[in-house]
Amino acid sequence: MWKEIRDREVGKVQSNYFVNRIASDRISKIELSNNKDIVSPHKGAVNSLQVDLTEGRYLLSGASDASVAVYDVQRATDYEAGGLIAKHKSIFVVDKQHEHGHKYAITSAIWYPIDTGLFITGSYDHHINVWDTNTTQVIMNFKMPGKVYRTAMSTSATSHMLIAAGTEDVQVRLCDITSGAFVHTLSGHRDGVMTVEWSTSSEWVLVTGGCDGAIRFWDIRRAGCFLLLDQSQSQLGRRPPILKRSMATKDSTSKPYTKQRAAQRKLANGNGTKQSPIGKVPAKGSARQRLHPGMLSSHDRATAHYGAVTGLKITEDGMYLLSAGSDSRLRLWDVESGCNTLVNFETVRLQTSKPIQLATTQDSALAFVPCMRTVKAFDMWTGNTSVTFRGHYDCVNCCCFSLQDQELYTGGNDRQILVWSPSKLIPDEMNERPAEDQDNWSD
Amino acid sequence: MEYEEPGGGTKVRALIGKATESTASEVDPRLLKAIKSVVRYSDSELRIASQTLMDLMKRDHSQVRYLALLIIDELFMRSKLFRTILIENLDLLLSLSVGFRRNLPLPAPPSIASILRSKAIEFLEKWNDSFGIHHRQLRLGFDYLKNTLRYQFPNIQANASRREQERRERERRSKEILLNKYETLKANFSTIKEEIHSTVDEIGECLDILHSKEEHMPLDALDDEEFEEFRSSELRQIRLDSLKEGERVHENSENKVVFDALRELYKLLVSKHFASVQEWISVLVRVDVADSRFRDSALKEFIDIRNQLQPLKKKCEEAGCALLSTSNDDGEEQDFWEDGKVGPIESIRPIASNKRTEPLDAASNSHRVNYVALGSSNKESNDIDTLGHKCKEVDPNSMKSKLLAEAPVVEWGSSLDAWGSNRIVLANQRGLELESHWGRVDYDAVIPADKIAELNVQATLYREQQIEIQQCHAPLRKGGLCERRDLRVCPFHGPIVPRDEEGKPLNQSPSRDKIHIDLGTDLVEELAKQAVKNVRERDKEAAMKREVDKQTLKRAKLAKIREHNEAVLRNAALASTSRSAAISGDVEATNEENLLARNKKQSLSSMLRKKVTSKDRIAQKLLNTRARDATITQQTLSDDAVYREAFPNQW
Numbered sequence A: 001m002w003k004e005i006r007d008r009e010v011g012k013v014q015s016n017y018f019v020n021r022i023a024s025d026r027i028s029k030i031e032l033s034n035n036k037d038i039v040s041p042h043k044g045a046v047n048s049l050q051v052d053l054t055e056g057r058y059l060l061s062g063a064s065d066a067s068v069a070v071y072d073v074q075r076a077t078d079y080e081a082g083g084l085i086a087k088h089k090s091i092f093v094v095d096k097q098h099e100h101g102h103k104y105a106i107t108s109a110i111w112y113p114i115d116t117g118l119f120i121t122g123s124y125d126h127h128i129n130v131w132d133t134n135t136t137q138v139i140m141n142f143k144m145p146g147k148v149y150r151t152a153m154s155t156s157a158t159s160h161m162l163i164a165a166g167t168e169d170v171q172v173r174l175c176d177i178t179s180g181a182f183v184h185t186l187s188g189h190r191d192g193v194m195t196v197e198w199s200t201s202s203e204w205v206l207v208t209g210g211c212d213g214a215i216r217f218w219d220i221r222r223a224g225c226f227l228l229l230d231q232s233q234s235q236l237g238r239r240p241p242i243l244k245r246s247m248a249t250k251d252s253t254s255k256p257y258t259k260q261r262a263a264q265r266k267l268a269n270g271n272g273t274k275q276s277p278i279g280k281v282p283a284k285g286s287a288r289q290r291l292h293p294g295m296l297s298s299h300d301r302a303t304a305h306y307g308a309v310t311g312l313k314i315t316e317d318g319m320y321l322l323s324a325g326s327d328s329r330l331r332l333w334d335v336e337s338g339c340n341t342l343v344n345f346e347t348v349r350l351q352t353s354k355p356i357q358l359a360t361t362q363d364s365a366l367a368f369v370p371c372m373r374t375v376k377a378f379d380m381w382t383g384n385t386s387v388t389f390r391g392h393y394d395c396v397n398c399c400c401f402s403l404q405d406q407e408l409y410t411g412g413n414d415r416q417i418l419v420w421s422p423s424k425l426i427p428d429e430m431n432e433r434p435a436e437d438q439d440n441w442s443d
Numbered sequence B: 001m002e003y004e005e006p007g008g009g010t011k012v013r014a015l016i017g018k019a020t021e022s023t024a025s026e027v028d029p030r031l032l033k034a035i036k037s038v039v040r041y042s043d044s045e046l047r048i049a050s051q052t053l054m055d056l057m058k059r060d061h062s063q064v065r066y067l068a069l070l071i072i073d074e075l076f077m078r079s080k081l082f083r084t085i086l087i088e089n090l091d092l093l094l095s096l097s098v099g100f101r102r103n104l105p106l107p108a109p110p111s112i113a114s115i116l117r118s119k120a121i122e123f124l125e126k127w128n129d130s131f132g133i134h135h136r137q138l139r140l141g142f143d144y145l146k147n148t149l150r151y152q153f154p155n156i157q158a159n160a161s162r163r164e165q166e167r168r169e170r171e172r173r174s175k176e177i178l179l180n181k182y183e184t185l186k187a188n189f190s191t192i193k194e195e196i197h198s199t200v201d202e203i204g205e206c207l208d209i210l211h212s213k214e215e216h217m218p219l220d221a222l223d224d225e226e227f228e229e230f231r232s233s234e235l236r237q238i239r240l241d242s243l244k245e246g247e248r249v250h251e252n253s254e255n256k257v258v259f260d261a262l263r264e265l266y267k268l269l270v271s272k273h274f275a276s277v278q279e280w281i282s283v284l285v286r287v288d289v290a291d292s293r294f295r296d297s298a299l300k301e302f303i304d305i306r307n308q309l310q311p312l313k314k315k316c317e318e319a320g321c322a323l324l325s326t327s328n329d330d331g332e333e334q335d336f337w338e339d340g341k342v343g344p345i346e347s348i349r350p351i352a353s354n355k356r357t358e359p360l361d362a363a364s365n366s367h368r369v370n371y372v373a374l375g376s377s378n379k380e381s382n383d384i385d386t387l388g389h390k391c392k393e394v395d396p397n398s399m400k401s402k403l404l405a406e407a408p409v410v411e412w413g414s415s416l417d418a419w420g421s422n423r424i425v426l427a428n429q430r431g432l433e434l435e436s437h438w439g440r441v442d443y444d445a446v447i448p449a450d451k452i453a454e455l456n457v458q459a460t461l462y463r464e465q466q467i468e469i470q471q472c473h474a475p476l477r478k479g480g481l482c483e484r485r486d487l488r489v490c491p492f493h494g495p496i497v498p499r500d501e502e503g504k505p506l507n508q509s510p511s512r513d514k515i516h517i518d519l520g521t522d523l524v525e526e527l528a529k530q531a532v533k534n535v536r537e538r539d540k541e542a543a544m545k546r547e548v549d550k551q552t553l554k555r556a557k558l559a560k561i562r563e564h565n566e567a568v569l570r571n572a573a574l575a576s577t578s579r580s581a582a583i584s585g586d587v588e589a590t591n592e593e594n595l596l597a598r599n600k601k602q603s604l605s606s607m608l609r610k611k612v613t614s615k616d617r618i619a620q621k622l623l624n625t626r627a628r629d630a631t632i633t634q635q636t637l638s639d640d641a642v643y644r645e646a647f648p649n650q651w
Helices: A002-010 A015-027 A243-248 A286-290 A293-298 B009-019 B029-040 B043-057 B062-076 B080-088 B090-097 B110-131 B136-148 B156-187 B189-214 B224-229 B233-247 B256-286 B293-318 B326-339 B345-356 B360-374 B376-394 B399-406 B414-418 B449-456 B510-591 B595-599 B604-609 B614-623 B625-646
Strands: A030-032 A036-038 A046-051 A058-063 A068-072 A078-080 A085-088 A090-094 A106-111 A118-123 A127-132 A137-143 A148-153 A162-167 A172-176 A181-186 A193-198 A205-210 A215-219 A225-228 A309-314 A320-325 A330-334 A366-371 A374-379 A385-390 A396-402 A407-412 A417-422
Touching: A002 A015, A030 A385, A036 A417, A046 A407, A058 A407, A068 A118, A118 A148, A127 A148, A127 A162, A162 A193, A162 A205, A172 A205, A193 A309, A205 A309, A366 A396, A366 A407, A374 A396, B009 B029, B009 B043, B009 B062, B029 B043, B029 B062, B043 B062, B043 B080, B043 B090, B062 B080, B062 B090, B062 B110, B080 B090, B080 B136, B090 B110, B090 B136, B110 B136, B110 B156, B156 B189, B156 B256, B156 B293, B189 B256, B189 B293, B256 B293, B510 B625
Parallel strands: A036 A085, A046 A106, A046 A396, A106 A148, A148 A193
Antiparallel strands: A030 A417, A046 A058, A058 A068, A058 A106, A068 A090, A078 A085, A106 A118, A118 A127, A127 A137, A148 A162, A162 A172, A172 A181, A193 A205, A205 A215, A215 A225, A309 A320, A320 A330, A366 A374, A374 A385, A396 A407, A407 A417
16 A cells, blocks of 8 residues: 555546545445444335435435435534544434424435535325425425435436436326426336436436336436336447446546447337437438337337336446346446446346345445345446455445445344445544454453 | 464463363363463463464354353453454454344344343443543444443442442431430430430339338248258248248239339330430430531430430339230139129220229229220220320319310320321431341331321221120029020010010010011022022033033044154154254264264353254254155144044044
8 A cells, every 4th residue: 555655646646546446445344333333313215325426424214114314424413432433413304293294204315416505305195395404494396296216317417407216106207406397207117117227428328227127218308218127138248348438438438328329229219319409300210209208119029127226336447337226236328329338147036016226336346236135246247246244233225335445334124224335445543442352351 | 482483372272172162151260260361471472372362253153152252351450552452353253242233133043142132231331431431432343332232231330339329428418417406305305314214213113012011021021040941952942932922012993003113114114214314315325416526425315315215114124014004904804704604794894984983093993994895906995995084073164174075086106196296217227236147137217207107197997886686585484484585586485575574475466477587488489489490500501511521522532633643754754853963973072073072061062052942853854865855754744643643534
């Protein structure tokens, strides 16, 4: 480590490379943190966790007892056992007692991506609430047609402020915070929508996974979906590694879809959404033109999973999509081609009845997947289990990876929020520990 | 180290296997020690041991799991490496030992399974207390079992600290009480002393009086010359005794008054002063005050007083004051009744009332007379009465006498000693540090003042007024009057009516008698009716009984038939059953390769086998192909039997 620092100092190593080396090194050492406890005030299963995107400091958790809490994960509220264990108590809790609080379980709690002044909760009581963090008051309320399973806001959006909501209903709704109205209804799924996820590369692209096993891609500027993932469509291996390149060129290329994919597209909805500017009527096959563009794929019954799609996660570069289904399968999709990459993830058992929240590391090397009572870290490209995190005593619902601290937060049905962090390199204040853990052979 | 060779793990594996193969409730200490010593010096052995133990925990037998858990605990408390290895799979270990997962219940012998569970919970708490801060998993597991699954933990540490807290609290409170007592003592030390001194003086005076009276007794004057004549030791002893006996002042009519006073004073001395002095001494010994000057002086004085009191008490006893002079009185009582005089008792009454007006010294005497007359039951009340009388005489129109006139009459007793006092008393501290032989003793149990008052409330029994039963006074034929005492009706002379000197009734009331007779006739009619009814009922009962008898006879017959049927069936089924049993036995015997285990009286499998129900047995047999046919026939037979039982006549 010291050698690396010196190399960095003399300029042998690029700073970017150095940072990545350190981060991945830390990630590989993640284990259950003994000296960081999040004191969960929830009386029910923790369904959703998110660290805020601006500071990486405030953890938002939503639980099935209709409570939301926010924790400061960087500054502990108090210490126990002689400063050995840092306790992070919630900064505030909103529960059923709140006059505008949710009545039933909260399934989704997300931060407003721009700052920590707002957060959004979706609940089984059919409502999506937008909260002011500082006053803990509801400032906006959307009534949905059914139980809300998942809400999402685009992290890369600059021109819209839409909450995508997946509900019991077959339609995905987009709620606009600025106007307080539904601006779009995306129909195509044949069953409730378990997960929604915004593309990280395009602010207009939304990915949804439904209980019907379909994963659909939507361009929110248009009606209908433009891509439906089919598990029978597969390609061998991923493309040549473009991770580094894409990261370097991320800002310049806002649309990585502009490659020659029309040839590969078998789903041939022929719209070429990405290529055509908005509003321009595609001048292609006349037979298809008669149909509404969105309706084309709605006739397609291709499925990505047998059973419901319970979790979706787009990699940081927006090139790949990891999906988890109630068939206990994990699939990695190439977003560009819409094909299954056939990465064989080791057989696991996944929770089937609830949407699960997946997480990936920054360089998308590892994917954290809640597998019943454990969380497994899979190597994204080989599908091998690299670590199994055991600590929860009941099913894990969600995990959230803090890119800044390389910490993993997991929440489960046992009402706990566990912190998994890299073990300390230099165990500081070793001599001040109250009672050192050591052998004690009396005979 | 020899154990670090490849394959060295077999030793620890064998040891652990051997240790968990017993049916005892403890791991063999020698084996345990061997395991520990093997594991201590070798990390690889420790890893193997942990692996082996986890494998054993997965065994489908609670006893094996239990013993494995005991070994795990031993190693867990000692080795850090073992802890880190084991904690990786803590949830598995807990689910195997506590059985909190519904799909993983604890295996077979349920009694041991429950022990296993309680032990596991206890261990988890212990581990959490000792190593919880180093291992988040331990804290999580503990928290989950405690707060989510609501398991009852023994809570050892919290209990201990609570007990400590309680003890401190108790000490503090007892100290406070002692200090309070000490303060009160400080306040009225002089009065206490005075009281005691006055009593002592009075006793001394009484004794003086007695002895001065005895001065001129002739026996006392026997000189020493005579003493010389008694040579033999026995005789001398006898003489000494008789001398002593002679020296004793005997109670007689002259000194009765003095004796009574003495007795009362003695009682006061023993029951109140002596006890209080003892108590004060113990208080002074135990109290912890900054300024110990008063304490020391008071303690000294109290000890002096006690030393002074002891000879006095002895003297009193010598003088013939038994602690309770009732036995003496009983004798007198006996004498009185043996006389068997049926004299008019009213004659005594006026005497008693007269005597009440006597001065203080005579009071006790008077009540003695009363006592003789009316029996021991109302002795005390009389005593109080007399006291009241006395006071009235002393100062007839003072405030005190007025209050006394309307004050309730209370029996004399030790409760009066604590009259109106407002003290808290420690229940279990009497100056003796007794170990709690009969169980846990709550040292700080305090009896609050109101409770003390409640306890000291003297139960007053309702006493019937002594009814003077009138004599019949009917004139007798041979002259004189009938002396029978009956309540209402004399069997010879009819109802008792007031009569004059010659026995003539004063006023006649014939109407009352008549009513009485009328009532009588009514009663007769009633009785006759009742008799008729009784007879009829009895008849009915007899009829019913006959019916029942008939039924039972019938039932017995049916039962006999059924029994016969069953016997036939059993005989039919016997052959097949025995064969299958023999087969299963064979299978088991071949399974038991281990001769040792076979020789053991009680093996692990036997523990499991013990609880086999008939259902299981049937299932076993069903599995056995050769026995299947037999079982089927047997089951159909049993079905038949059920059918037949329902209709026993058709067989």
